[in-house]
Amino acid sequence: MSRSTLLHEGWTLRAEPGRQVPPEIAGTPVPAVVPGCVHTDLLAAGLIPDPYLDDNETALAWIGRTDWVYQTSFDAPDGDHDRVDLVCAGLDTVATVTVNGVEVGRTANMHRGYRFDVGASLRPTGNTLSVRFDSAYRYAEAQRDRLGDRPNAYPEPFPFIRKMACNFGWDWGPTLVTAGIWQSIGLHAWSSARLATVRPLVTVDGTDGRVELHVEVERATDTPLTVRAAVAGGAAEATIPAGQRAAVLTVSVREPALWWPRGYGDQARHDLDVTLAGPDGGTLDAWNRRIGFRSVHLDTTPDPHGAAFTLHVNDVPVFVRGVNWIPDDAFPTRITRERLAHRFDQAVGANINLLRVWGGGRYESEDFYDLADSLGVLVQQDFLFACAAYPEEEPIAAEVAAEAAEQVVRLAPHPSLVLWTGNNENIWGWHDWDWQEPLAGRTWGRGYYLDVLPRTVAELDPTRPYWPGSPWSGSEEIHPNDPAYGTTHIWDVWNTDDYTKYRAYVPRFVAEFGWQAPPAYATLRRALSDDPLAHDSPGMAHHQKAIDGDLKLQRGVDAHLPAPADFDDWHYLTQLVQARAMQVGIEHFRSHRDVCSGTIFWQLNDCWPVTSWSAVDGDGRRKPMWYAVRRAYADRLLTVQPRPDGLAVVAVNETADRWRTPVTVTRSTLDGEPRAKATLEVDVPAYASVTLVLPADLAGPDEPRGELLVADAGDGAERALWLFAEDRDVRWPAPALDAVVEPVDGGQRVRVTARSVLRDLTLFPDRLDASAEVDEALVTLLPGESATFTVRSGTPLDPAALTTRPVLRCVNDMKGRAPS
Template structure:
């Protein structure tokens, strides 16, 4: 057996006669495989960067053009029964030829393909050509053939099995890709090979069990032997001549378990599988790291509705999640190193679950391996989003094949804890005026309620499946009913103030979000606007949400002073994003007896854009990231309105009790105490305690000039409650003293407040795009200090570092 990668020597060219720029017509350019047309043309200097300014618009022709990739290769040495051309991923409508003979056609980005090419190979050079037809032309032809179906955007993304957000989204560019986007190579083999290996890993009490399902492909009708080992356990089975499948069971006595981050160690065990011929020769091998853990989803009815609560190893896990979108419009640019950086950012923000959203991709092996390693739970959507999807052929067969392949591929990963049938499509059918437009045509219901649950049940019953996000658990109840199953809350962003989050006490919030612009350095890299303004041409192009700027302005008007210039607008809209999500998360966590999790929309971006992300398209942390780190901390102290008054809620998502003496003080903005009380906290592990505050604390003498401060024990975190909106507060003009001193790799900035400083934030990337800071959104009372550590490639000017617009607070306006 041999495997030979075919990643070298490729060239790319547009189809003859295609309507392309003159400098590209009839020209071959070097191609990187894996890769795509856009990145190849960019590397060749033939197109501008599609992420800058409005270049995206000028490059729309790429997605409407046919493209050919070509290389040559030598046949593998040796005399093998089979030589297969193996394609892990082709994007999307491809025709493959070897030495001028067609060997296959594909029309699904989300599955792999294997073609027997042995009889076509010759000595010397062999020619391989992969021609990609326009994804637009294919999708539009299917749309015309089957009849249109509603979707969220005027693009035909639901008529092709391709990454939907390639066609643009309310946070993403329209860059319709083509290319060999995953590995491609030759696999030469004889007698038999391991076609699929599917380990179902479970726990029975303290003991582990691996039920190993093996499928072989054979060209010789002879007995075969499969052997497997894991964690000291061994199993062996003979696959008789004529048979293709086998099941092995490995029992492991009290294995070390795999736990989510914060709950225990992420122990994994090598699982080795080998296939042998009758004479004992090894024909094929397969190995993965597996983790022993159980997953349970509680969806039982109770006095509040229908629960949606995740447990791992029989320990309830309050989900502190974020939604994940593709980290780049061009997936091959997302390296393992880049993913590791994102995962580090997620873990540092106290996140424990990533939901892989259904308009992107089934995430990579690197993604899942890193999630396993770091203990980040993963919810993977099947790839359907915001549209009515046809179920006719070829889509029915393609969806079933893609789902079976991906469920099998991801089965070994302990981090994967939930499959979801779609994003918002069942909700869309109910509420988005689809039914009349569909006129009885298929829209995907058969996938979500029949095909996908059946496949998950057959191939991986160790994991729960949920038909949609949102979904109430039954067709008898509205899919987005907050009292049942999962809910999405989008009225806040679209029509209402963010304080409306407090009107919801949902069972599980799978999406809710609020927009803010990216970091200043990100904007300056991506946009050439002069002057930069919230509505300058580049800013407008990089705001993809309908009415997005008006919604940002509505939020500012409700809470904050009017911005005088772009610097104010940038700071205040980022701040309002952070406050909106922090308010929502703290409110939902304060009701953890009813609500079992929150998944914020969204962690990341795929390009520089104003969006709902906490990490912008250049990988910089927005103020929202710091707010999430606070709101998702294991121990959270928060002041919440309750029963016409105020309450102090202490949330403990740690594994040990939280006992502390807590002081709660009502004081003036000048720092003078009015009323103070002390309360004793005793919060068991994985629970919350609510303590009503006395009326004299909860009712201010002068709302515009007072706030509440709650502090628990030695914790540096504290809870604040302001009785008036910032726009109405009687704020003193901000005054502070600041010192800057060098430290290894950066500078230490110490700020001492001479007045109250509300949401003090340092933006060092305004001085150097490499600069970042360790803390943000700090409120100081008069006389208090904070030390901020700035990391940058070069030393920054101390005067600039400690003045506007780099160092900001609300009351410096």
């Protein structure tokens, strides 16, 4: 049997001499954690400030332009083995590996693993392993100079190196160019043969499951081998004759329990065990994964609206309620399984059923995919190309091909993975971002997206669909971002327009759209030393990476809300606009579910404390937008929508059960006096929507600035609201309320009873205790109505502070609110 030994102990790190290296670091060995990276080791040693605080990021730019050497010592594995390999799961990025002073390998790709035969270089004890990392900047800039520059959304050389692109900075991320042994490293001692790759192609045929298992071996001796596989009561065996290196086994399983996306059924998984045996029957190697039996296909059939983009799992169409995912930390080794589990809980808590792993980050971890499998969260994985023209020349082309093959094989067992995407916005960029003239005929990535990658998926995992880009229309003859075909990104809304423009689109599938807001107040106070905080104070400005981001935030406030009088107002209002923008967009797209088959908003998470499009900020705190998304993505949605013939109530049902309920629609004054009222009977089939146009007396106000429309479902589902004027113009009364605070296990319950209308009532308990969280937000109450908020915190909070501004907020507490 083979033997594996991790080499994660005893490492040191040192900087190679360089002009920019601080004298206290130059030549000094630093304890190193493996897996890890240079930044986290220097931070742990107290040699650099936290790069996430204030503008420290800028002062640490030298790290990415320095060469670094990791070193440790180890003993050789006991016993006699035909081979001893050094297995490097992930080296970041341009590395030279030596054992006892002998070079055993070089790498230039963060996104793939490497295996080097080191047996001839080993002595029994006291071996020295060194990994030298050349500056990623110097390597990428040299490739750029050799191949010719390419257009790029950012002035950084990331397209010229196979490394996490967002290390070089993004419009939501810091520029922190890492180096290090970022995944496991160790020795694998083996004899005769080992399992090199195991590739299960899992399908469903009627009620039966089928696993077509492709096995490749690496040999040290030339003897017959036996491969055995077993799963869910089925088994198969194959012989690999001497001189051959591959076998295909097919395991059939009668009526296995299927794997379903969350909301459609259970997430049944089955252990798939594979063993490799020698001529004497002894086990040489073993492999195990949990698989799920399910089918997946993408319906792109042309129709009167253009062409569909509908995901089917087990032959059931799934309306995607998705969100984009970026790396959860700029330093990936700080992302623990526990942290990922919390982020998945936040996604599921917001009724999300798909995560799109964006192409400027990484191929996500086994922990990420195992959590997705267990929870029924679908995953769309981008190949790693984003927002730039990528060269197709060597050595990059060979790295891309090897990386793609490795990752397709690695992720094949996971039932949650339902779609591979070739790139993020690069085909769109070639069309619309003025790339063609500066490219002057040079390669830009087309060959990857339309040849190399689809061929790789087709050859190695034909059970899953591939889509060349996000966005992509399905054909080079149609503009890649045509909303009527395939997937579309909607960014004009954030960049140049108002969020109500989402209603101008009825797309087939929206793969990106979003609106910014600052992070939670406690996150800002931890990360910034600005005193006082202001939207344009130095730390706030440094942690706003989007072009004209603050101007766009202010444009959103100006279009809808009263003018902020101070930073507290600005913080609340910009977070409120973000929440409303996402609610308007999602509810509109869902109301057209007969045409639109999914939305993936930008974005769930952040990698550091920053003003961004996220629903969960860089410290893991939920913004008000998260609560708005939870409401907009609910299984059963009631929404008021403008239609050509007037206002309509739309009921959307994403459950397997018919939804029958009376809906009471009331047009009333702000003080709760009804002006018109009707009860509608809603009957929505499973996985469908129904639109009911409202009569004129409900849809037409007598006083637009003094009335609102409320639709309430009889079964207690979320109510839907419609205002006839913008909040800045509505004659909101000064807020009048009664608040009662009482202790509960782990926190406090706050019950608010409205004596006046209260618009978007929200609690911000993190202003009092950084650990505090609240279960609800953005609640509008009519006079006489009540709402209960449960606050969980590490310490009891002052009831008076908990129930007054700036902790308890509503639109009509604004000092600058519109006059009556």
